[in-house]
Amino acid sequence: MIFRTATRQDLPAVLxxxxxxxxxxxxxxxxxxxxxxRAFAAIDADPRNEVLVLADGEAVLGCLQLTYVPGLGQDGQERALVEAVRIRADRRGGGLGAELMRLAVERARARGCGLVQLTSNKRRAAAHRFYERLGFARSHEGFKLLLRP
Incomplete structure (x- = not known):
């Protein structure tokens, strides 16, 4: 397994x-x-954003996006926002998701982030149990405002 930054060639697999x-x-x-x-090019060009993949040879088995958010809280430390976490359906249950998240947390820690945060759709109960097993706590309620239908 290789954990790396996604390239443009990975875009179809990530999508x-x-x-x-x-x-x-x-x-x-x-x-x-x-x-x-456009979105991939913007992420790729921004030092505060990265799409990361877990790959086995040519096959992308998992992905996530990390965004590093500066803030005045947490003594001015950045926080890492994790989004779009996915493991290929036929490879779930073998620890790849936990490994992907562990590596992402390590990356955030090495960057000096004070915390790692994420949101998860309320309907994804299995994902919630997964994040709790990894030590994430339900600490806030999230709100979203869709700006287009």
Missing amino acids: ALLADEEQVLDPASVVVGEAHE
Whole structure:
């Protein structure tokens, strides 16, 4: 297993993971749109953002996005925001998700972040149990305001 920063060549595989949590999609079947290209280029160019993948050879088995947020709280330390955590459906239950999160937390710690935070859809009960097993605490209620339908 290799943990690394995603490249543009990984984009179809990452989008396949994000598109459907319950089945394995062939990355070749995923349409990479102009908005995806712009978003990936922006993340790739921003030192406060990174998409990370867990790969086995050419196959991307997991991904997440880390965003480093500066703030005045926590004695001015950055916080790491984890988003879009996915493990390929046929590889779940073998510890890959825990390893991916462990590596992301290590990366945040090495950067000097004071905490790692994430949100998870209220319907994803299994994901909530997973994050709690990793030591994450339910400390806040999250709110979102959709700006477009």
